Amino acid sequence: MERITNYSESIKALKSAILSSRYKAATLVNKELLLLYFTVGKFISEKTKKEKWGAKVIDNLSTDLQTELPGLRGFSATGIKRMRFFFESWEEYFLTKPSIKGQSSIIDIEEIAFRPTLLDQIQNTDNESFKIRPTLLNQIENHFFKLSFSHHIELIQATETLEEKIYYIKKTATEFWSLATLKYQLKNKSFSNSGSLPNNFLKTISNEEIRNKTLLSFKDEYLLDFINIEDNDEQDERVLESGIVQNIKKFLMSLGTDFAFISNQYRLIVEDEEYFLDLLFFNRRLQCLVVFELKTGKFKPEYLGKMNFYLSALDEYVKQSHEQPSIGIILCKEKKNKIVEFSFRDFNKAMGVSTYKTSTTLPKAFKGLIPDAETFKKLMD
Template identity: 50%
Template sequence: MEATIELIKQLKQRILTSRYLVAKMANAESLRLYFTIGHDLDAEIKTKAWGDKVLAIVAARLQQELPGLRGFSTSNLKKMRLFYNAWAAVSEISSSLTNQLGNSKTEMSSLSTNQFEANDFSRFISIGFTHHVEIILKTEKAEDRWYYINQSAVNFWTVNHLRSELTNRSHLNEINRSNNFKNVLPEEISNKAIRAFKDQYLLDYVNVEDGDDEIDERVLERELVLNIKKFLMSLGNDFSFMGNQYRILVEEDEYFIDLLFFHRGLQSLIAFELKRGKFKPEYIGKMNFYLSALDDLVRKPHENPSIGIILCKEKDHKKVEYSFRDFSKPLGVATYKTSDTLPPQLKDALPDAETLKKLME
C-alpha cells in the first residue's frame, strides 16, 4: 500500500511538471508571436508613415480573414507594438524571441551589464503577456522592469497582485533607507531582510477613517486580521501569521505586540506595531524592548534575531535615520496607504456631503 502511495505521488509530480512545461512553452510561443507582430506593425507604420488608426483596419481585416479570432483587437495590437518597442533594443531578448525561443540553451548570460542574471530570460517567458504590458506601462527603467519580471515569475504573482506591487512601487525597497538592517545584521541576512520588506504597503482592502489614533489603531488591526490573507499577500512571500495582540510576560507584567509573524526565508520572528499617525522617535524604544523580549523568551536557538517593523501613516526619513542610530536591534519603519476613495460607480450613485446632510435633516 505504501508503494502505491509513493507511485501516486511520483505520477502526480510528473503530471504537474509536464503541465507546467506545456503551459510555459505555450506562453513562450505567444510572446514570440506578439513580439514579431509588434515588429511587423511597427515597421509598416514607420516605413509608410501610417498613424495608429491603421491598427483598427488591421484588426477588422484579421477578423474577416479569421472569423472568431480572439486577442487581436485594436487595443491588443497596440499592446503588441508597445511590447516590441520596449524590448527591441535588448538584443538578447529580441534575438531570442524571434530566432531561438525554442532553444533551451538561450540564456542572458552574455549581457554586458550586471543588472541581468543568467536565468532572467527563462523568467521572462514564464510570465504572461498581460503581466508584461502592466510592467511596461508602469515602469520606465530596465532594471525596474526586470525587478517585477523576476518577482512575478519567482513568486507566481497574479496580474492583480502585480498591479498592487506596481502601485506600491515595491522596487524602491531596494534603495530603502528606513531601516538599520545593514548596520546590525550579517550581510547575507541583511540583504534578504531589505528585499523582504517594503517602504510602503498598499492596504486598499482597508478603509479606516481619520480620527482618534488610539481607537483607529485597534480598528486598523482588526481590519488587517479580518483580511489576513490579503495582508499576507501585501507583505510578500514566506510570511506566516502567528497572531495579533501577541502576549509576552516580563517578570509579572504583560505586554502585547500588535501583529507577530515568522519569515521562513529569514528564519526570524517579525513584530509589527501599528500607528495611525506620523512616526515618532519614541516608538523605537518600545519596539526595541519587544524585540529583546522576543529574542529571550520566544525565539528558538536556531533562529536569527527578531525584526521589528513600525507601520505608520507617515514618516520623516531624517527622524527615522536619527532614531535608528544607536540601536542594535534590526528595526524598520514603513508607511501604509489605505482605501480613501470610493469606486467610480458608487461615487456617482451616492449624493454629495451637502445633499446627504439635508436628507438626514
C-alpha cells in the same frame, strides 16, 4: 493597386507566421506565444513606419485575420496594437534577425536575446547596482519568458526604467505573482519602496547576506488602501489593526510572499505581566519572527524602547533554536528620518520604521482643490 497587393501579402504573411508557430489558443506554450507576439509587433511597427498604417488598417487587419483563421483569439485590433507596443518597448534591448526573408509574404519567427550592450546598462533586480555578469543573462531571459503577455503589458505600462521592468519580471517569475498581484505591487510602488526604510540592520545583523535579504524584505511605505481612518488619535490604532486583520490577505500581498501571519494581539508574559504585540508574522526567507507595531500618528523615539523589549522577550521565550533573531517594524503614519536615525543608535535589536498611506490620502496635486475631512465635518454640522 500596389497598396492593396501589399496589404494582401501582409495578411498572408501574418497567417503563415501564426500557423508556423503552431498557434492554438489553448495549447501554445508561453514562450512561443511571446515570440509570436513580438514578431507580429515588429511586423506591424515596421508597416506603420514605412507604409503609414493607421488605426483603420489595423482594424481591417484584425477582421480579415478572423476570416482567414476562424476562432483565432488575441488578435483583436487592441491586441495587435498591444503587440506593437510590446515590441517597441523592448526593441532596443533585444537582438533579432530580419523577420522578412526576400518577400513580404513570409515572416520568420526568430528567437530573441538580450543585446550584449545590456550588460553595461542593467542593474541588479534587487535594487543593488552592479554590472551584470554574462552568466546571469540566461537567467534573466528565462524570467522574461515565464510571464504571460498580459503581465508584460501591465508592467510596461506602469514602469519607466529598465531597472523597474527587470525587478518586476524577476519578482513575478520567481514568486509566481498573478496578474492581480502584479497590479497591486505596481500600485504599491514595490520597486521604489523596497529596501529604503530607515533601520539599524547594519549594526544589528552581522551576516551580510542575511542583512541584504532583510533590507529587501521591508519597504519604506506600505499602501493600505483597503483601510479608511479619519483621525490620527490613539484609539484608531485598534481600528487600523482591525482593518488589517479583516483584510489580512491584502496586507500579506503588500508585505510580500515570504510572510506568514501568526496572530494579532499576540500575548507575551514576562515576570507575570502581560504584553500584547499588535501583529506577529514569520518570514520564511529570513527564518525569523517579525513584529509590526502600529501607530496612527508621527513616529516617537520611545516606540523603539518598547519594541526592543518585545524583541528580547520573543527571542527568549518564543524563537526556535534554528531561527534567526526577531525583527521589529514600527508602522506609523509619519516619520522624520533624522529623528529615527538618532533613536536607533543605542539599541541592539534589528528594527526599522516604515510609514503607510491609505485610500484617504489625497494626492499632492489635488490638495487645496477640495475640502479636507475636517472641513467636510463642519459643513455637515
